[in-house]
Amino acid sequence: MTTVDVRLDHLAIAQQWAADPTSWPVAPRFNASERWYHRLAETSDYEVWLLTWLPGQGTDLHDHGGSAGAFHVLSGSLTEDTIAVSPDRAPRITARELGEGAGRRFGTRHIHRMTNRSNQPAISIHAYGPALTTMTRYRIGASGLDVVAIERAGAQW
Structure with missing residues (x-):
C-alpha cells in the first residue's frame, strides 16, 4: 500500500513551477x-511534469x-473528464473546462482524461506524490469501467 504525505500541496507545487519557467x-x-511531456523535477516526496497539448490532443x-x-x-485551456464509478x-462522466491560471487537486483514486478541446495550444504543469x-x-x-492496460514508469513512459 502506498502512503501519501497529505501535508504536500501538489497544486501549490505545480503553481510554483509554472511561475518560474526559467528554472x-x-x-x-x-x-x-x-x-509532448517532460519531467521537470523529482524529489523523495513528489515529481513535476511539463505537458503540452495541441488542439485535439488528449489522454x-x-x-x-x-x-x-x-x-x-x-x-490555453484543457477539459478534464472525471469518472465516478x-x-x-454505469460510470458517470463529468466534464470541466479549465482555462489559463486554473488548477485542480486530486486524490489517490482519481480517474480522468484530459483533452485540449480548444483551437489554441495549451501548456500545463502536473505534480504527483509520491512519484x-x-x-x-x-x-x-x-459492464462498466474496464482496465485496458497497466503501464509502468520507465518502461512505457
Whole structure:
C-alpha cells in the first residue's frame, strides 16, 4: 500500500513551477502527432511534469497508480473528464473546462482524461506524490469501467 504525505500541496507545487519557467531544464515543445511531456523535477516526496497539448490532443481514461496530485494550466485551456464509478450504476462522466491560471487537486483514486478541446495550444504543469510508478488505462465498456492496460514508469513512459 502506498502512503501519501497529505501535508504536500501538489497544486501549490505545480503553481510554483509554472511561475518560474526559467528554472525549467527544457523549454516546452509541441509535437503534431502526440502530446509532448517532460519531467521537470523529482524529489523523495513528489515529481513535476511539463505537458503540452495541441488542439485535439488528449489522454485516455487513466489513474495515477495510487499517487495523489494536481495540475495547473499555464496557458490555453484543457477539459478534464472525471469518472465516478458506482457498483449499481454505469460510470458517470463529468466534464470541466479549465482555462489559463486554473488548477485542480486530486486524490489517490482519481480517474480522468484530459483533452485540449480548444483551437489554441495549451501548456500545463502536473505534480504527483509520491512519484508515479504505474498508470492504469481504462475504457467504459458494457459492464462498466474496464482496465485496458497497466503501464509502468520507465518502461512505457
